[in-house]
Amino acid sequence: MIRFASLLCVGLLGATASPLWAADSDAQLKRGERVYQRFCALCHGKNLEGQANWRRRKPDGRLPAPPHDETGHTWHHADAVLFGIIKQGLVPPFAPPNYKSDMTGWGDTLSDDDIHAVIAYIKSRWPAETRRIQAEINAEALKRQR
Numbered sequence: 001m002i003r004f005a006s007l008l009c010v011g012l013l014g015a016t017a018s019p020l021w022a023a024d025s026d027a028q029l030k031r032g033e034r035v036y037q038r039f040c041a042l043c044h045g046k047n048l049e050g051q052a053n054w055r056r057r058k059p060d061g062r063l064p065a066p067p068h069d070e071t072g073h074t075w076h077h078a079d080a081v082l083f084g085i086i087k088q089g090l091v092p093p094f095a096p097p098n099y100k101s102d103m104t105g106w107g108d109t110l111s112d113d114d115i116h117a118v119i120a121y122i123k124s125r126w127p128a129e130t131r132r133i134q135a136e137i138n139a140e141a142l143k144r145q146r
Contacts (some may be wrong), residue, residue, distance in 0.1 A: 006095045024120040032121025044068050048125055059097060062100050068122045075126060075134040078141035086115045120129060 004105065037046065043065035044050055050067030057063055066072040085094045089105035106115070123131060 024124060025040075028117050028120050029124050031114070032119070034123035035110065035118050036121050039110065040068075040118065043102065048072075048122060060100075062102055065102065068125075070126050070130045074122060075130050076137065077134075078138050080141060082119050082122075083112075083115055086110070086118065087112070 030110075036048075036128055045065075045067065048068040050069075050072055051064035054064040054066045054072070066074065068074045077085075081094060085103065087107040087110075088094065088103035090099055090103045091105070095101065110118075123134065126134070
């Protein structure tokens with residue numbers, strides 16, 4: 001389902017699907033870190049480590065916040081999917097209908113530039129090999145868009 005959502009959202013997001021934030025500046029990374037620490041770290045961890053037992057459902061049936069470092073699955077998604085999840089939350093096409101999650105959309109709080117900066121910051125913390133694999137995922141998603 002997540003792979004389907006990754007492919008579907010690339011078409012739905014249109015221009016946002018291209019990784020416009022691929023050439024990260026120091027200013028963008030600093031902005032991304034500030035935004036991440038203010039809005040994302042509470043759930044996803046100050047060091048992108050996520051919540052404990054993030055693969056095991058809580059009593060309410062929801063999953064804890066996953067890590068955004070290389071130990072999680074954030075890097076398995078194209079940038080357009082990450083952008084969509086941050087902006088809209090875990091709703092279709094980024095999750096199945098009626099999926100229950102604590103991840104709400106931040107589109108009313110964060111600007112698109114803030115979201116791009118957060119993604120750039122998260123990616124800047126990954127090892128080179130993880131970034132390389134995620135770049136291939138982006139390239140494949142963009143090919144399918146065309």
